[in-house]
Amino acid sequence: MPSVIVLDTLSQEGLDLLDAAPGITYEVRTGLKGDDLRKALAEFDGAICRSGVKITPEALEGNRKLKAIVRAGVGTDNINSAAATRAGVVVMNTPAGNTLSTAEHAVTLMLALSRNVAPAYQGLIEGRWDRAKYMGAQVAGKTLGVVGLGRIGLAVAKRAQAFEMRVLGYDPFMSKEKAKELGIEWYEKVDDMLPHVDYLSVHTPLTEETRNLIDIPQLERLKPGVRLINAARGGIYNEAALVEGLKSGKIGGVALDVFVEEPCTNSPLFGMPGVLCTPHLGASTEEAQTQVAVEAVQLLTDFLSTGQ
Ligand code: MLT
Numbered sequence: 001m002p003s004v005i006v007l008d009t010l011s012q013e014g015l016d017l018l019d020a021a022p023g024i025t026y027e028v029r030t031g032l033k034g035d036d037l038r039k040a041l042a043e044f045d046g047a048i049c050r051s052g053v054k055i056t057p058e059a060l061e062g063n064r065k066l067k068a069i070v071r072a073g074v075g076t077d078n079i080n081s082a083a084a085t086r087a088g089v090v091v092m093n094t095p096a097g098n099t100l101s102t103a104e105h106a107v108t109l110m111l112a113l114s115r116n117v118a119p120a121y122q123g124l125i126e127g128r129w130d131r132a133k134y135m136g137a138q139v140a141g142k143t144l145g146v147v148g149l150g151r152i153g154l155a156v157a158k159r160a161q162a163f164e165m166r167v168l169g170y171d172p173f174m175s176k177e178k179a180k181e182l183g184i185e186w187y188e189k190v191d192d193m194l195p196h197v198d199y200l201s202v203h204t205p206l207t208e209e210t211r212n213l214i215d216i217p218q219l220e221r222l223k224p225g226v227r228l229i230n231a232a233r234g235g236i237y238n239e240a241a242l243v244e245g246l247k248s249g250k251i252g253g254v255a256l257d258v259f260v261e262e263p264c265t266n267s268p269l270f271g272m273p274g275v276l277c278t279p280h281l282g283a284s285t286e287e288a289q290t291q292v293a294v295e296a297v298q299l300l301t302d303f304l305s306t307g308q
Contacts, residue, residue: 002304005029005040008050010072011286014293021301034058041066046300048072049079050292051280057083068303072296073098073283075205075233092299096151097292098283103155105282106201106231109255110160113227113276114139137198137227137252140164145197147190147213148232149174153203157184168193194221199229206233214238219245225252231282234259243268246275257282 004018004026018026030052032040037059041047047069049055055069060083068090069079076093084091112118116134123130144160146153149171157167161183169184170193179186187193190213194200200222204210214228215238228251230237239260245251246269253274259267262280269275283292 001025002045003027003043004046004048004300004304005044006048007032007037008048008052008072010048010050010296011289011293013290014048014072014297017294017297018301021297021305024301024304038062046070046304048293048296048300051075051078053078055079055084057086060084060087060089063087063089068092068300070094070296070300072289072292074102077206077233090303092296092303094292094295094299097295098285098288099151099155101285101288102152102231102282103159104285105257105278106152106156106203106229107159107163109229109231109257109276109278110144110199110201110227111139113229113253113255113274118276119273139199142166142198143168143196144199144201145169145193146184146201146203147171147193147236148203149179149184150203152232153201154182156201156203157182165199168196191218191221194218195223197226198223199227201229201231202236203232204236206235211235212238212241215241216244219250222250224250227251227253227255229255231257234262234264239267239269243272246272 002024004024006026006028008030029040032053038061041059042063042065045065045067050072057080066089071079071093074093074095076091079091081091115136120134140163143166146157146167146169149169157169160167167184168187169179170187170190176186213236219241228237242254246254255276257278258280270277
């Protein structure tokens, strides 16, 4: 009888599906690391995780039983895929479940940054009625550049268009014709798009190509006062370059949901004027977590019950 270990907190709907899966047993064991994680993984046929647990090469060492790990979410960066391949473990993800929640969060950050929502509320808490200090910017009529026109990038573009923004886009996998159909002005190179945007939002995985995609040379190409948003992966914007750009006044605002090192509770960006940060909340909605949990359980139980 195939057995499954759930390594991070999973929504109840996902657990209910596991309960109902014929011929499958499961256990929830969260917070595992080191030798405890290695030993636990060796006892099960399948594993489900979110981003909390780190599946390192050591965690898979000597494993002869595990057949698949499913990430309830998009990014599989917490799973060492080379080590999984060596151990014969298939790695899967649920790419669609949190699209809308993550896109909504990127748009939330863009709007809140433009209207100084966080510092204005902080001012009220501290007893100040700072109307003059927090003059904002309207997004209607402004230009948003979107890097990465996959599911999330496209959902952001669509929402920005509803706010009457002009949307420019870069994605090596999207044709100029398809972009045009979607009302997006297509650029062949990110660098060529940068001088034209008032806002930039990135929606790519973190790869060798996208790490430090926006660094000092790219900041120089951007308009003064540009606002930068990242709800994808930390490191696409070089964090040190963001600090420099804010200090020099080149950047008008930065909104980050993701960081090079996570958890991140100490960053030179925190507290700088024009900065708004959240602790990787893109997919943190009831709806997204239910959907990714259900998709993850379905993927894993199908895989295990067909004996692959
Ligand atoms: C994802 O990769 O699914 C999102 O970044 C959300 C998360 O990591 O939990």
